Amino acid sequence: xxxxxxxxxxxxxxxxxxxxxxxxxxxxxxxxxxxxxxxxxxxxxxxxxxxxxxxxxxxxxxxxxxxxxxxxxxxxxxxxxxxxxxxxxxxxxxxxxxxxxxxxxxxxxxxxxxxxxxxxxxxxxxxxxxxxxxxxxxxxxxxxxxxxxxxxxxxxxxxxxxxxxxxxxxxxxxxxxxxxxxxxxxxxxxxxxxxxxxxxxxxxxxxxxxxxxxxxxxxxxxxxxxxxxxxxxxxxxxxxxxxxxxxxxxxxxxxxxxxxxxxxxxxxxxxxxxxxxxxxxxxxxxxxxxxxxxxxxxxxxxxxxxxxxxxxxxxxxxxxxxxxxxxxxxxxxxxxxxxxxxxxxxxxxxxxxxxxxxxxxxxxxxxxxxxxxxxxxxxxxxxxxxxxxxxxxxxxxxxxxxxxxxxxxxxxxxxxxxxxxxxxxxxxxxxxxxxxxxxxxxxxxxxxxxxxxxxxxxxxxxxxxxxxxxxxxxxxxxxxxxxxxxxxxxxxxxxxxxxxxxxxxx
Numbered sequence: 474x475x476x477x478x479x480x481x482x483x484x485x486x487x488x489x490x491x492x493x494x495x496x497x498x499x500x501x502x503x504x505x506x507x508x509x510x511x512x513x514x515x516x517x518x519x520x521x522x523x524x525x526x527x528x529x530x531x532x533x534x535x536x537x538x539x540x541x542x543x544x545x546x547x548x549x550x551x552x553x554x555x556x557x558x559x560x561x562x563x564x565x566x567x568x569x570x571x572x573x574x575x576x577x578x579x580x581x582x583x584x585x586x587x588x589x590x591x592x593x594x595x596x597x598x599x600x601x602x603x604x605x606x607x608x609x610x611x612x613x614x615x616x617x618x619x620x621x622x623x624x625x626x627x628x629x630x631x632x633x634x635x636x637x638x639x640x641x642x643x644x645x646x647x648x649x650x651x652x653x654x655x656x657x658x659x660x661x662x663x664x665x666x667x668x669x670x671x672x673x674x675x676x677x678x679x680x681x682x683x684x685x686x687x688x689x690x691x692x693x694x695x696x697x698x699x700x701x702x703x704x705x706x707x708x709x710x711x712x713x714x715x716x717x718x719x720x721x722x723x724x725x726x727x728x729x730x731x732x733x734x735x736x737x738x739x740x741x742x743x744x745x746x747x748x749x750x751x752x753x754x755x756x757x758x759x760x761x762x763x764x765x766x767x768x769x770x771x772x773x774x775x776x777x778x779x780x781x782x783x784x785x786x787x788x789x790x791x792x793x794x795x796x797x798x799x800x801x802x803x804x805x806x807x808x809x810x811x812x813x814x815x816x817x818x819x820x821x822x823x824x825x826x827x828x829x830x831x832x833x834x835x836x837x838x839x840x841x842x843x844x845x846x847x848x849x850x851x852x853x854x855x856x857x858x859x860x861x862x863x864x865x866x867x868x869x870x871x872x873x874x875x876x877x878x879x880x881x882x883x884x885x886x887x888x889x890x891x892x893x894x895x896x897x898x899x900x901x902x903x904x905x906x907x908x909x910x911x912x913x914x915x916x917x918x919x920x921x922x923x924x925x926x927x928x929x930x931x932x933x934x935x936x937x938x939x940x941x942x943x944x945x946x947x948x949x950x951x952x953x954x955x956x957x958x959x960x961x962x963x964x965x966x967x968x969x970x971x972x973x974x975x976x977x978x979x
Contacts, residue, residue: 496933497930497933500518500933501930503518503519503520504516504517504518504519504919504929505517505751505755506923506929507751507755507758507759509738509758509759509762509763510763510767511738511739511762511763511765511766511767512737512738512739512767513738513739513741513742513743513762513763513765514741514742514743514923514924515742515743515744515745515754515755515758515762516742516743516744516745516919516920516923516929517744517745517746517749517751517754517755518744518745518746518747518915518916518919519749519750519751520746520747520748520912520915521747521748522748523747523748524649524650524651524748525647525648525649525650525747525748525912526647526648526650526653526656526745526746526747526748526749526912527632527645527646527647527648527745527746527747527911527912527913527915527916528645528646528647528648528656528660528743528744528745528746528916529643529644529645529743529744529913529916529917529919529920530643530644530645530660530741530742530743530920531641531642531643531741531742531743531744531920531921531923531924532641532642532643532644532735532736532740532741533640533641533740533741533742533924534547534641534642534735534736534740534771535547535637535638535639535640535641535642535713535851536548536637536638536639536708536711536712536713536715537639537640537708537709537711537775537851537853537854538708538731538735538771538773539708539711539715539731540727540731542719542722542723543715543719543722543723543727543731544711544712544715544716544719545679545712545713545714545715545716545719545720545723546715546723546727546728546731547637547642547713547731547735548637548642548679548713548714548715549672549675549676549679549715549723549728550642550667550728550731550732550736551635551636551637551642551644552675552678552679553667553668553669553670553672553675553728553732554635554644554663554664554667555621555622555635555663556621556667556668556669556670556671556675557617557620557621557663557668557670558621558662558663558665558666558667558668559666559668560662560666561617561620561621561624561659561662562616562617562618562620562621562668562670563615563616563617563668563670564615564616564617565615566615566668568615569612569615569616569668569670572608572611572612572614572615573612573668573669573670573725575608575611575612576605576608576609576612576672576673576725577724577725577726578608579601579604579605579607579608580605580608580673580724580725581724581726582601582604582605583598583601583602583604583605584722584724586598586601587601587602588722609673609674612670613671613674616670616671618671621659621663624659625646625648625659628648628649628652628655629648629649629652630646630647630648630652631646631647631648632645632646632647632913633645633646634646637713638713638850638851639708639709639711639713639850639851639853640851640852640853640854641853641921641924643917643920644660645913645916645917647747647912647913650747650748650749653745653749653753653754653757654757654761657757657758657760657761657762658761660743660761660762661761661762661764661765662761664736664741664765665764665765667729667732669725669726669728669729672724672725672728673725676720676723679714679715679720680717680720680721682714683712683714683715683717683720686714687712687714688717691789691791691793691794691796691965692793692794692796692965694789694791695787695789695796695798695963695964695965696798696963697712698787698789698963699787699798699800699961699962699963700712700849700850700857702785702786702787702961702963703781703785703800703802703857703961704778705778705779706776706777706778706779707775707776707777707778707854707855708775708776709778709850709851709854709856713850733768734771735771737765737767737768737769737770737771738762738765738766738767738768739767739770740770740771741765742920742921742923742924743758743762743920744915744916744917744919744920744923744929745758745916746912746913746915746916746919747912775854777855778802778855780802780959781802781958781959781960781961782958783958784957784958784960784961784962785960785961785962786961786962786963786964787961787962787963787964788963788964788966789963789964789965789966790966790967790968791965791966791967791968792967792968792969793965793967794863794965794967795863795864795869795870795964795965795966795967796861796862796863796870796963796964796965797861797862797863797864797870797871797873797874797877797962797963797964797965798859798860798861798962798963798964799859799860799861799874799877799960799961799962799963800849800857800858800859800860800960800961801857801858801859801954801955801956801959801960801961802855802856802857802954802959803847803855803856803857803858803954804855805852805853805854805855805856806852806853806925810946810950811938812935812938812939812941812942813942813946813947813949813950814847814858814950814954815847815901815935815939816894816897816939816942816946816947817845817858817884817947817950817951818845818846818847818858819897819900819901820884820889820893820897820947821844821845821860821880821884822843822844822845822846823897823900826896827844828880828883828884829843829844829845829860829862829877829880830843832876832879832880833862833873833876833877833880837876838865839864839865839868839872839873839876840862840863840864840865840868840873840876841863841864841865842862842863843860843861843862843863843873843877844860844861844862845858845859845860845861845877846858846859847859853925857961858954858955860877860881862876862877870964870965870966871964874962874964881951881955884947884948884951885948885951885952885955886948887948888944888945888947888948889944889947894942894943894944897939897942898939898940898942901935901936901939901940902936905932905933905935905936918932919932
């Protein structure tokens with residue numbers, strides 16, 4: 474028997490043993506879904522393996538929902554959600570509330586004068602800016618910095634964090650099992666009574682984040698322009714961190730308005746996984762999360778990206794590591810072919826046996842790394858299937874592009890082997906089982922699948938969909954998608970800087 478076949482058999486046997494306790498029927502017995510009267514959905518998975526639980530709050534709003542001229546607001550509110558409430562993070566909220574209102578009044582006056590296109594009075598701008606910053610200093614007197622996080626940490630919380638993407642915003646951490654009610658209070662309270670505390674201080678943090686990750690990062694600069702070239706109509710062309718001019722302009726009032734529109738119960742799914750009982754957790758969830766007021770569902774229509782009819786290229790010439798990326802438009806995650814794209818990603822990129830690794834890294838030795846994947850910049854809406862590679866010294870980004878195209882042509886013209894297709898399906902099952910190993914990962918998966926599909930069970934059905942993928946499906950989708958007219962290319966070309974001059978007399 475061939476060695477790859479032996480590995481496949483062993484992996485299948487291991488999966489069969491582990492999956493007995495990890496199949497859908499087993500999860501259905503331990504999982505409860507409750508939609509509260511205000512529209513918020515709670516998913517509870519009883520997993521009493523240790524006296525802890527993890528939660529994942531999924532808000533179905535990301536940077537796609539940022540208003541024009543105010544990009545970065547979704548990400549900015551994520552930062553605000555850790556600043557406390559009217560009870561946490563303040564020494565005197567009535568006085569602080571009045572001080573924060575004055576900050577907004579002074580800021581509005583400053584921005585109105587600063588952004589005048591005609592007859593701007595520079596002296597007045599300076600005076601108004603000073604008045605605004607003085608108001609900030611006054612409001613800061615009432616702040617108890619980081620109190621929300623300190624409460625969580627003192628009570629045994631771990632892994633407190635959040636993230637914002639084009640598609641969504643997520644909040645998560647873990648707690649001891651006997652802190653369930655405290656968690657429900659804290660998590661609901663910050664969405665019931667958020668305070669735009671230290672907003673402009675935090676906005677400066679985000680500005681520095683943009684400078685670090687994008688403006689001062691050669692690959693960050695390339696990827697931002699590559700995505701902007703790929704999406705000319707759909708909001709995916711907006712950076713999640715925001716454009717610099719918007720970061721220097723939007724206000725705490727704008728962030729509050731974003732929260733009021735999109736942080737509504739029907740836009741939120743909360744998953745709780747661990748040593749909890751649904752019979753105890755549901756009443757607690759109703760008591761605390763049920764306080765969030767029902768609001769109208771926001772209009773989520775977006776501009777549809779028109780078909781791309783010619784290749785687009787972005788070339789940045791800079792003193793930096795060379796880099797190659799290309800992307801092809803594909804349908805969103807609801808497409809009947811979504812599993813086919815997953816299979817192509819696995820075939821091209823999963824491990825040292827993947828086609829891109831073998832061809833570009835092992836055999837031709839022209840790349841340090843190469844991969845292909847879906848989900849750039851998100852997957853809720855039609856997005857990109859992308860390929861990228863990093864050349865080794867002595868080789869160019871265009872060589873990588875040519876080598877990637879050779880591998881793409883292979884899957885367009887030739888059926889993949891039986892062994893390759895079998896391993897794709899086996900790895901899909903293995904990846905699912907590995908993803909069920911810890912509370913935090915499970916909470917994330919359950920919340921996202923419940924939000925995206927309206928049923929957490931789709932997490933398990935995704936493997937069934939990959940199991941139905943055929944060789945013909947892979948060739949068909951590859952030929953439909955990977956065409957020159959549907960391609961956007963991004964390249965970092967390295968330029969040599971002039972050597973420092975040798976000064977001094979000889």
